[in-house]
Amino acid sequence: MAWRAGRGLTIAFAVLSALMAVLPVTIAWCTKLVLDEIAGGRPGAGVTAALGAALAGCGVLTALGPQIVQYVRDESGRRIGLVAQDSLFRATERFVGLARFEDPAFLDRIRMAQQYGGATPGMVVSAALGAARTVMTGAGFLVSLVTISPWMAALVVGAAVPSLAAELWLSRRRAAMLWGIGPVERREFFFGELLVNVQAAKELRLFGIGAHLRRLMAAQRRAANAERSRTDRRELGVQALTGTTAALATGGGLLWVLLSAANGTGGVGDVALFLAAVAGVQAAASGLVVELVTAHQQVLLFGHYLAVLDAEPDLPVPARPRRAGPLRRGIELKDVWFRYSPGHPWALRGVSLTIPYGGAVALAGRNGAGKSTVVKLLCRMYDPERGSVLWDGIDLREMDPAELRARIGAVFQDYMEYDMTAAENIGLGDLAALDDRGRVEAAARRAGVHGVVSGLPRGYDTMLSRIFAGPAADGPVEDGPAADGPAEDGPVVDGGGDVGVHLSGGQWQRLALARAYLRGERDLLILDEPSSGLDAEAEHEIHQGLREHRRGRTSLLISHRLGAVRDADHIVVLDGGRVVEQGTHTGLLACGGIYAHMFALQAEGYRQREDRNADAPRDRLSGAR
């Protein structure tokens, strides 16, 4: 990754590290030689000057080197981080279905990979080069030490070995601890987000549950902290032991050196070199421990990153997919059994239904009947456990999911509200049209949202976000609705328009619809509750438009408002994951089943409302009396 991110930088980093490694040893030797020259009583001016100049040069490099190395390391880390992040998210795109994103353990892995994956490769490279540098410095000093006392050299190295082994063990424990507290930290994060989430704020305040959630968050933090403290204490104990051992060894060595100097066994230069070498080897040993432990820990955490990169695709994609081509006959669900995981109950139990080419099919049924699940299987977000979904007779499993999805236009029940501009919110429906303002506006007009969008402070370029402010650098913003935007039902704009623009639920839903319209003529149009957030008038208008749009096209509509599905060519009623009734609106009413019952209830509701409205003036009069 480092190599891919920048060869020149990696080489520069390596060369600089090597240079920094030999500096301390060079300084120590120069100092020894100078001292020996002076202590010898016949200092040669030329030699002393040369050694002095070398020492001064080394001093300059010592002063500048760390900053340059730091810059190169950071720059290299930034570039590697970019490559790592790109690879990670490219890998998540391989999961063509939804199952991976619903698996908590895998989500934890992705979170760890995100948290550590970007920085880890840079840190490993840095630690590896740092380790190489300390090894070189340490080796230089060690050789120097051996020239004076091989025993001393062996003692210093021997004291460093247990410390290294202990630190590696500790780092494995730390990585395991971080993995272990992952779910706890995820819950803490969830509560923290909830406490400042604008959508949650209403309920939190009304129900007075803020303090309760805060306590739950604190409990998660306390649990995570307890684990971290336990690990820290263990590290403290082990490090105190290894540190004391190393210090005792070095202290003994220093005593021995000073005594031998007092005895006159060694020269002044030897003593200086000895002192520098002991300190240097020890610094190198502890530096090596730090670098290796950092690298080790990062490599362990990097395992999560690699696990995401190497994870099997959630849905098998054939190496040579069958080209399905434009829909000609229709789509068929054949005895489809599906559950979200082996631990979940069946969401679909032997569902068979057909959406004929050019036909408008509607799905109706109670909450949890399995309607949206059918939609997800049609888009191959999951594969059925038994049975199959066929596109003109071809099993979706044999098709390329990208080709399948390119043939589908959809408004999902849980559509997205992108914190992006209005134009982008529509344009994401078809990237080819993202910058085609004409097409974006046409889609918005069809979805009945053009007036609202053009009335925004920056029109289609207005940022629709509660998180990000609008582009402030583009000059002043004209407040208030412009063009043909209706002032009364326009969105709420904070302050000068550079802060978030708040759209209503229905306006967001229209944007989602515009996004689907932008996809234009797709083979299959799926509308899962496309008008649930709209007022009666808007709903009528939208369904009128949809009726036009669906005419002669293959479409699947899901709606709880049975008035909206009555025009479908064919209505399929699901209950408990089974198809319990199907037919036309009139046919289903005549058979007096679930559909007829639900329709009667809805019609009754409207009638009662009408009766109440009719009674209202009388009630008011009687109240006045």
Ligand SMILES: Nc1ncnc2c1ncn2[C@@H]1O[C@H](COP(=O)(O)OP(=O)(O)OP(=O)(O)O)[C@@H](O)[C@H]1O
């Ligand atoms: N991601 C999921 N993981 C586990 N179970 C799920 C998931 N999504 C839906 N279910 C379950 O599958 C069943 C069918 O859900 P589905 O969303 O298809 O119903 P629906 O008919 O669309 O309901 P509604 O009318 O409320 O939208 C329900 O019992 C639901 O709890």
